[in-house]
Amino acid sequence: MTHRVVVLARHGVIPFELSIPARIFGAARTADGRALYDVHTCGLEPGTVRTEADFDVVVRHGPDALSSADTVVVPASYETTSISREGTLPADLSAAFETIRTKRIVSICTGAFALAAAGLLDGRPATTHWRSASRFAELFPQVKLDPDVLFVDDGDILTSAGVAAGIDLCLHIVRRDFGTAVANRAARRCVVPPWRDGGQAQYVDQPVPEPDAATTAGARAWALAHLDQPLTLGDLAVRQAMSVRTFTRRFRQEAGVSPGQWLIQQRVDRARHLLEDSDLAVDEVARRCGFGTAASLRQHLRASLGVSPSGYRRTFRS
Structure with a gap:
């Protein structure tokens, strides 16, 4: 059966964000082309919904469509000005x-x-666009806001940062629901990267580096080709002929996370591919992705995904 997604369009909706779920989930298909999601759009009432652009959209469904959804998506809307001013929901919403x-x-x-205004994020981690983070924190101090990440997955509630981070979040949901192979196919169809490194800190206004400024891109490419080997911060810094302190600072500026966090992300991603697409024993998967032992792989996979290697393989085996 297909997974039913309902997207709630409110007046002032931003068209780009509104279109993301239909585009990403619509591209998620099995290897033989079967659709895995059924995406519908509804409004607070059927009919015309004003957008923040110079055109309107017409939705056929009213809010009753929300009751039959497996997943509800709430995109950005400039109608949230009343929420951002008072921290309360309009009656119809x-x-x-x-x-x-x-x-x-x-x-x-x-x-x-x-x-947050509906109380759904009380005591929970969440994120939003970095430009709205300070106002969000002021209105909803009970929410554990993280303004530096691209998205937050807290199980049954997921939030993303601004604009294109919605693509990252929807691809993450596809990956969580149906595995890496399906998410990668969807990303290729949409001509977007299946995974972006780092968080939204890398997109916050900051001075533009000089054109000849050294970057850490070469070290990242080298690390990806040698994930099966023990890699230290010193090894990566040497590849770029930088001090450890300079390398660490520039790495975080460019990738949005520390070198250690980035390495773990890449190794977990490599392990997922091997578990899905090979018959390798868990010990060998651990060796090839650089975790060394099955116990270490199990610890990191459970911390990142909440499952064991064998449980992940059973669920997402190609």
């Missing part, structure tokens, strides 16, 4: 939220304001 029966709710960009 509150009534719509009460109809949601799904176990999974997703926000894109400042859609997180609506989830």
